[in-house]
Amino acid sequence: MLSxxxxxxxxxxxxxxxxxxxxxxxxxxxxxxxxxxxxxxxxALPPRLLAPPPVPSEPATKNPKxxxxxxxxxxxxxxxxxxxxxEMIITKKGRRMFPGLRLKLSGLNPSLRYILLLxxxxxxxxxxxxxxxxxxAVGGAEARLPDRVFIHPDSPATGAHWQSRTxxxxxxxxTNNTLDSQGHxxxxxxxxxxxxIHVIEARDVLRWGGGQHSFVFPETQFxxxxxxxxxxxxxxxxxxxxxxxxxxxxxxxxxxxxxxRQKRKMAVLTETLDIVNCDPCDSTELLPQPTTTNNTTSTDxxxxxxxxxxxxxxxxxGYRPEEASYQDTLVPEQPLDLGQEFMASQISDISISMxxxxxxxxxxxxxxxxxxxPDTLGEPAYTSxxxxxxANSSSFPxxxxxxxxxxxxxxxxxxxxxxxxxxxxxxPIDYPSILSSTTPSLQQTSFTFPxxxxxxxxxxxxxxxxxxxxxxxxxxxxxxxxxxxxxxxxFPAPSSTCQSGLQDQIPAHSLLTQPSQTLQGEPxxxxxxxxxxQSSAVFIYPNILPTNPDPAPAQPLPNQHQPPTPNLxxxxxxxxxxxxxxxxxxxxxxxxxxxxxxxxSPAHLHLPNLSHQAPAPSxxxxxxxxxxxxxxxxxxxxxxxxxxxxxxxxxxxxxxxSTTLLPPTAHPxxxxxxxxxxxxxxxxxxxxxxxxxxxxxxxxxPEMVLHHPSLLPQLDPSLPSSNPxxxxxxxxxxxxxxxxxxxHSSLSIPFRHLYRxxxxxxxxxxxxxxxxxTRPVF
DNA sequence: TCAGCTCACACTTTTGAATAGC
DNA sequence: AGCTATTCAAAAGTGTGAGCTG
Numbered sequence: 001m002l003s004x005x006x007x008x009x010x011x012x013x014x015x016x017x018x019x020x021x022x023x024x025x026x027x028x029x030x031x032x033x034x035x036x037x038x039x040x041x042x043x044a045l046p047p048r049l050l051a052p053p054p055v056p057s058e059p060a061t062k063n064p065k066x067x068x069x070x071x072x073x074x075x076x077x078x079x080x081x082x083x084x085x086x087e088m089i090i091t092k093k094g095r096r097m098f099p100g101l102r103l104k105l106s107g108l109n110p111s112l113r114y115i116l117l118l119x120x121x122x123x124x125x126x127x128x129x130x131x132x133x134x135x136x137a138v139g140g141a142e143a144r145l146p147d148r149v150f151i152h153p154d155s156p157a158t159g160a161h162w163q164s165r166t167x168x169x170x171x172x173x174x175t176n177n178t179l180d181s182q183g184h185x186x187x188x189x190x191x192x193x194x195x196x197i198h199v200i201e202a203r204d205v206l207r208w209g210g211g212q213h214s215f216v217f218p219e220t221q222f223x224x225x226x227x228x229x230x231x232x233x234x235x236x237x238x239x240x241x242x243x244x245x246x247x248x249x250x251x252x253x254x255x256x257x258x259x260x261r262q263k264r265k266m267a268v269l270t271e272t273l274d275i276v277n278c279d280p281c282d283s284t285e286l287l288p289q290p291t292t293t294n295n296t297t298s299t300d301x302x303x304x305x306x307x308x309x310x311x312x313x314x315x316x317x318g319y320r321p322e323e324a325s326y327q328d329t330l331v332p333e334q335p336l337d338l339g340q341e342f343m344a345s346q347i348s349d350i351s352i353s354m355x356x357x358x359x360x361x362x363x364x365x366x367x368x369x370x371x372x373x374p375d376t377l378g379e380p381a382y383t384s385x386x387x388x389x390x391a392n393s394s395s396f397p398x399x400x401x402x403x404x405x406x407x408x409x410x411x412x413x414x415x416x417x418x419x420x421x422x423x424x425x426x427x428p429i430d431y432p433s434i435l436s437s438t439t440p441s442l443q444q445t446s447f448t449f450p451x452x453x454x455x456x457x458x459x460x461x462x463x464x465x466x467x468x469x470x471x472x473x474x475x476x477x478x479x480x481x482x483x484x485x486x487x488x489x490x491f492p493a494p495s496s497t498c499q500s501g502l503q504d505q506i507p508a509h510s511l512l513t514q515p516s517q518t519l520q521g522e523p524x525x526x527x528x529x530x531x532x533x534q535s536s537a538v539f540i541y542p543n544i545l546p547t548n549p550d551p552a553p554a555q556p557l558p559n560q561h562q563p564p565t566p567n568l569x570x571x572x573x574x575x576x577x578x579x580x581x582x583x584x585x586x587x588x589x590x591x592x593x594x595x596x597x598x599x600x601s602p603a604h605l606h607l608p609n610l611s612h613q614a615p616a617p618s619x620x621x622x623x624x625x626x627x628x629x630x631x632x633x634x635x636x637x638x639x640x641x642x643x644x645x646x647x648x649x650x651x652x653x654x655x656x657x658s659t660t661l662l663p664p665t666a667h668p669x670x671x672x673x674x675x676x677x678x679x680x681x682x683x684x685x686x687x688x689x690x691x692x693x694x695x696x697x698x699x700x701x702p703e704m705v706l707h708h709p710s711l712l713p714q715l716d717p718s719l720p721s722s723n724p725x726x727x728x729x730x731x732x733x734x735x736x737x738x739x740x741x742x743x744h745s746s747l748s749i750p751f752r753h754l755y756r757x758x759x760x761x762x763x764x765x766x767x768x769x770x771x772x773x774t775r776p777v778f
Numbered sequence: 779t780c781a782g783c784t785c786a787c788a789c790t791t792t793t794g795a796a797t798a799g800c
Numbered sequence: 801a802g803c804t805a806t807t808c809a810a811a812a813g814t815g816t817g818a819g820c821t822g
Contacts, residue, residue, distance in 0.1 A: 091783095091784080091785095092783090092784070092785095129781085176783085189782075189783080190782085225782090226782065226783050226784080227782075227783075227784095242790070242791060242792095243789085243790055243791060243792090244789090244790080245789080245790055245791080246788070246789035246790050247789080247790095252789060252790085253787095253788055253789045253790080257788095257789095258788085
């Protein structure tokens with residue numbers, strides 16, 4: 001597949017993939033989901049941009065699709081963690097999530113094929129630090145990384161398949177390696193994220209027309225860390241994760257055992273030393289002291305260690321509070337408080353891609369009861385819900401978790417109100433609260449992002465309202481995804497073209513508004529964000545502390561956020577064709593687009609991700625010829641994060657490539673790809689897998705994205721008309737998925753080739769990843 | 779000096795190939 | 801010959817703690 005660009009919908013983030021609903025069983029809370037990229041963009045963008053496009057077509061939503069429901073099977077476990085403040089370890093090699101996402105789907109058409117995607121978007125623009133027993137927002141978030149999407153290994157599979165079993169995303173891995181080539185989801189450490197699950201009809205992907213459903217469970221929010229900060233979390237992990245069994249009290253790797261081992265070691269050493277020297281005595285002496293008994297173990301150990309070795313690690317390190325005995329030294333656990341602040345801006349990068357996602361038809365969703373809203377992150381919705389819920393509950397202080405999270409009881413409308421509140425409010429939000437509230441609700445993918453929803457839609461309220469409807473229902477609003485819209489926006493489009501696209505759609509100012517966005521295209525995501533800036537107010541992430549109220553400023557990187565991205569989306573959406581694209585295939589737009597990367601001068605595009613990720617599935621997409629010229633953007637981009645990579649499951653890819661993805665309905669042939677075809681010719685269809693992989697070392701540059709206006713989706717519904725190409729998909733604003741090209745490729749080479757090359761890397765038996773971030777792509 | 783990150787370590791579970799039995 | 805069940809080794813996932821980096 002291509003770059004995500006190609007497929008806006010995929011881009012998840014910001015764009016809408018479909019509808020995103022938060023569902024709470026009980027009460028739907030609507031949490032706006034933000035694609036990472038989107039977020040940024042969103043913030044940057046003026047609200048209106050963000051606002052979900054009016055959804056004219058929403059109508060469709062009512063179909064059965066609407067009834068698609070998703071339940072988080074291990075919600076209780078998640079709630080336990082969220083009540084303390086969930087932390088997820090991220091490593092260079094990639095770390096699985098624990099708890100994992102275990103889901104139950106219902107309401108799908110048994111005979112249709114669906115693709116399940118997982119993406120993780122930043123909840124706010126803040127960076128956190130664990131202080132005083134709680135999480136506090138301490139500054140602006142880092143530039144957004146390329147958005148990557150994890151495609152469930154079973155994808156595409158029939159509705160019957162998905163509904164007959166528990167769906168687990170445990171194979172998905174998180175990494176902090178921005179140059180990751182394994183296709184793992186790239187996240188920043190000490191940032192707060194929200195996982196989202198997207199259900200897309202396979203044909204949709206291909207066509208772009210299908211409905212999408214996005215689900216968010218607030219309780220699954222987490223803060224990334226490279227080492228656990230909260231002892232309570234460590235305990236929970238050890239007690240809940242089978243792999244950590246050895247660290248349990250009774251395990252062989254328990255502190256006790258470890259101490260004992262160390263002691264033994266020490267003893268041996270001391271003996272040796274004694275023999276050799278007398279000095280060792282010291283250590284030996286110490287040893288005795290160690291307390292007696294169990295605790296003693298620890299103490300002993302400490303003593304031993306101390307004696308023998310270099311100073312022991314801080315006692316504080318000791319995890320278990322329980323082991324108070326040890327604790328003398330240890331630092332007592334602290335309640336987590338997450339201070340959340342929003343950084344409104346994050347400019348960061350923009351992962352714009354996400355941003356693109358923005359709008360979507362909010363309205364439609366709303367209708368459904370769903371919330372589209374993207375309102376960004378959470379804005380209101382979150383806040384509201386969360387706040388109420390429990391701000392406290394969760395460990396994350398700042399952000400309040402939605403109470404419900406756990407219960408998910410519906411948090412009806414209130415959220416809205418809440419949301420509003422929250423934002424302004426306080427910085428620190430309780431994580432939990434947020435989560436909770438959201439939990440149930442689905443969000444529509446419409447990612448409207450944080451950005452202030454357009455008047456209506458955009459506004460969080462809608463979301464809320466939607467949410468209010470019952471969580472249970474979760475409306476998923478199937479939205480067709482129009483690639484166009486959102487996604488693109490998200491992309492920072494450096495190039496004028498792109499920008500133009502976006503711009504067109506979006507008021508220039510809006511874009512401009514945010515400094516951060518600055519650049520061209522960015523608007524996208526930023527748009528949403530923008531609000532955020534205020535964000536804090538705007539978004540409600542409960543958790544989020546307003547700390548960084550202004551995003552823009554905060555994010556210096558205006559450039560990064562470039563609205564441009566939109567371009568890509570645009571193209572897609574516009575063309576019905578786009579829809580037709582099979583994943584693999586590249587949207588026509590794309591074809592037009594020249595890939596920055598392509599250009600020899602790699603400089604422009606840096607698709608860091610690309611290169612790595614690549615597990616692209618074999619979607620074959622034809623790439624449009626890279627005519628893309630990508631003006632090298634002058635823009636500086638922030639280092640780009642490889643967002644774009646998509647990892648696709650092999651199966652998925654295969655299917656895709658084979659057309660399997662294509663449901664009967666959609667055949668690759670049909671794919672919009674025509675361009676593809678053309679492209680194919682010139683660019684053979686790229687396999688999705690490949691795309692992700694763009695490994696191109698080159699950092700991603702938003703600008704690239706910008707170039708292609710066509711691609712850019714319309715961010716603002718309101719704007720839309722201007723360019724709206726005939727969208728294949730009616731309505732909505734879905735995010736286009738974008739596939740990235742291989743930077744290398746830059747070339748004219750058909751993507752496939754490119755990808756194929758890369759693929760090897762990605763092929764993950766367990767699942768594939770797509771780099772959604774379109775941005776990176778171009 | 780310190781916060782944050784990386785790495786090696788020991789332990790555990792999971793996975794898959796090899797083998798045995800029916 | 802084909803299928804299923806069992807065994808075993810390798811691979812991979814975990815938190816820990818020391819060391820490194822900026």
